[in-house]
Amino acid sequence: MGPDQHVSTAEPQQSSSDEPETALETARRQLARARSNLEIDDAIHERLRHPRAVHEVTVPLERDDGSVDVFTGYRAQHDSVRGPYKGGLRYHPEVTRDECVGLAMWMTWKCAVMDIPFGGAKGGVVVDPKSLSADEKERLTRRFMQEIRGVIGPTKDIPAPDMGTDPQTMAWLMDAYSMQEGETIPGVVTGKPPAIGGSKGRERAPGRSVAIVTRKTCEYFDYPLSETTVAVQGFGSVGANAARLLDEWGADVVAVSDVNGGIYDPDGLEVGAIPSHDEEPEAVTRYAEETDVSRLSNDELLELDVDVLVPAAVGNVLTEDNAAAVDADLVVEGANGPTTFAADAILEEREIPVIPDILANAGGVTVSYFEWLQDINRRRWSLERVHEELDSEMVTAWNAVREEVEQRDVTWRDGAYVVALSRIAEAHDIRGLWP
Numbered sequence: 468m469g470p471d472q473h474v475s476t477a478e479p480q481q482s483s484s485d486e487p488e489t490a491l492e493t494a495r496r497q498l499a500r501a502r503s504n505l506e507i508d509d510a511i512h513e514r515l516r517h518p519r520a521v522h523e524v525t526v527p528l529e530r531d532d533g534s535v536d537v538f539t540g541y542r543a544q545h546d547s548v549r550g551p552y553k554g555g556l557r558y559h560p561e562v563t564r565d566e567c568v569g570l571a572m573w574m575t576w577k578c579a580v581m582d583i584p585f586g587g588a589k590g591g592v593v594v595d596p597k598s599l600s601a602d603e604k605e606r607l608t609r610r611f612m613q614e615i616r617g618v619i620g621p622t623k624d625i626p627a628p629d630m631g632t633d634p635q636t637m638a639w640l641m642d643a644y645s646m647q648e649g650e651t652i653p654g655v656v657t658g659k660p661p662a663i664g665g666s667k668g669r670e671r672a673p674g675r676s677v678a679i680v681t682r683k684t685c686e687y688f689d690y691p692l693s694e695t696t697v698a699v700q701g702f703g704s705v706g707a708n709a710a711r712l713l714d715e716w717g718a719d720v721v722a723v724s725d726v727n728g729g730i731y732d733p734d735g736l737e738v739g740a741i742p743s744h745d746e747e748p749e750a751v752t753r754y755a756e757e758t759d760v761s762r763l764s765n766d767e768l769l770e771l772d773v774d775v776l777v778p779a780a781v782g783n784v785l786t787e788d789n790a791a792a793v794d795a796d797l798v799v800e801g802a803n804g805p806t807t808f809a810a811d812a813i814l815e816e817r818e819i820p821v822i823p824d825i826l827a828n829a830g831g832v833t834v835s836y837f838e839w840l841q842d843i844n845r846r847r848w849s850l851e852r853v854h855e856e857l858d859s860e861m862v863t864a865w866n867a868v869r870e871e872v873e874q875r876d877v878t879w880r881d882g883a884y885v886v887a888l889s890r891i892a893e894a895h896d897i898r899g900l901w902p
Contacts, residue, residue, distance in 0.1 A: 488783060488807045490569025496808045498572070501884030504877060507892040510900070515575075515891065518545045518568045524614035526592060528607045531600055540611050542590035543567035544624060546575045548894045551622055552588035553578060553832060555629030556611075556636070558604075562591040573803060574832065577825040579887035581864050583836045588624050590615070596631040605639050612643040619644065621654035621843070627835050628658040633745075634670065638663055654842035657835035666838035668853040669831075674708025674779075675854070676830025677801045679861045681709070681775055682716060684797060684822055687869065691717075696773040698722040698795070700729070700765055701780025702751050705801045705828060707743030709777060714738045722768050724780070725751040729768040731761045770794055778805035779828075785810040793819060800824040815878055823880040825887065826868055833860050 495516055502512050522542045529535050541564055544552045554574040567589045575587030592611055596604060618624055628637055637659045644655045653664030661667055668675070685695055695718045699706045702723045710720045719735035725744055730736065730751060742750040755762055769776065769784060772794040778784050779801025785793065790806075790813035798814065798821045800806060806814070806821060814821055834857055841848055848856075864886075871882035 488809075489563075489565050490573070490782065490804055491565040492569070493804055493808050494569040494572040497880070497884060498888075501881060501888050504875060504881055504885050505888055505892070507888065508896065511892050511895045514895070515546060515572075515888075518543050518571055519547065520544050520618070521564055521568060522590075522615060522618055523564065524611070526607060526611050526614055528603060528610065531603060538592050538594050538607065540590065540592045540614060541567045542615050542618060542624070543571040543588060544618070545571035545587040545589075546891065547586035548891060548898060549579065549586055550584035551586065551620075552624035553583075553585035553835065554588035554590070554627065556626045556632055556640075557589075557591035557629035558594050558596040558599075558607075558631030558636075559591060560593060560595045562593045567591065570803060573825055575891065576884060576887040577829050577832055579890045580825050580868070580883050581829045581833050581836075581860060582867075582890065583832060585625070585832070585836065588626075589629075590626065591629065591631075594631075604636070608636050608639040609643040612640045613647070616644055616647060619655060621652060621839070625654070625835070625839060626656050627831070634658055634660045634665060637665075654839055657838040659838070664838070664842045666834055666841055666848065666853060667850040668857070669834045669838055670704060671708045672830035672834035672853075672857060673828045674705045674710075674801070674830070675712060675857060676833065676861050677705060677709040677777060677779065677799060677827050678712035678716070679830070679858060680822055680827045680865055681713060681718075681777065681799045683862060683865050684799065684820070685718075685775065688797065688820070690774055690797075693717040695719065695775060696721050696733075696735075697775045697777060698731075698768055698771045698773045699777045699779055699801070700724050700768050700784065701744075701778070701802060702741065703744040703779070706777065706779035707738075707741075707745075709779060709801055710738045718775075721773060722763070722771055723751055724763075724765050724768050725749055726780075727752045728755075729763050729765060730755045730758075731763050731768070731771065736760065775799060777801045781805070783807055785814070787813065790814055791817070793817075795819065798822065799827050801828055803828070811878075811880065820879055823883050826864060826879075826883045829864065830857055830861065833857055 526538045570589035571587045578585040637656045659665035722731040770792045776795035782804035785806040787809035790810035868882045
């Protein structure tokens, strides 16, 4: 097992102008801006700029041909003042320590915005999951859990699926942990298959929350869904489910895309006929080849003249270079960190509201919380109850943010951070600093 890596207080290196802003840089800038809207103790602000711990481990993997490769894994734990750490595990070749720390910070804010009693964590393995066979992925997953099991647990830190991982991955993690504990402990991870303690509705929850928040925000700005056009970048779990719900609720989804590019129909697409990336990889591209819809690039999709733009693919797609060309009236963030700090400033100057990821896609962690409750209490919820509870929680959180936006005359991102930071700061103040 690799040693736990203690956190340096040094700032991360600033990205050069031709490099994308890191998640950690963005998260710290957003924290500093949010702090300017609140009176919080300097020590609490400084504490929240850093993770509590970052664990780095070495993960050896025996390949199918008998050779051995060694991978690096991380688990960043940001803040647990309100409850156990919570956050995804991703398998991706570009996973880095700073990315995990930045995403863990966002998870802290996201849980606080939703008033969920969890703190933020994030982790992953530096590997291309497409390079692994099913057996190799299982062996890698089980070994990774063994390496981090000392800092994971249903009352310590609860992982969930993320990029490159899925319910099956969570099942392997749960089994590996449970085998070592000598008893079945479903609450150690969320996002599992329902057959072993997973919650109904978990996989579609982030997309559902994006759709709920979009509908609520359109109502607020007097945009009837029946007269609203929507462009969705990314047709994975989040983007596809958001697009399908918005289409079902009456909106015209005029553009969607996958990694190869997008399709556009000003009269509205039949999004229900297009498989998501999870159901059929690169189906958007194949759909374009089989129909007469217009083709466009992912960059062009971001600049379409639509009412609502939903960037739901990857981070850092709205940047200083293209923010001035965004032609949507409203941006709802489906992905984590799709808007850089510089782009945020440009969109604010242009008076284009941006509903932040820590509110819009928080359905995932919210239903993960529901799953954890079901596991702890050994009591299943129906899909109807999950949807009812999620809808209620999202509207409550949206209203809390709206109140701050109106009272303080701030952006929606600032309003969400005010809600989150005030709750976290109050918890730190009440608990104090030990010893």
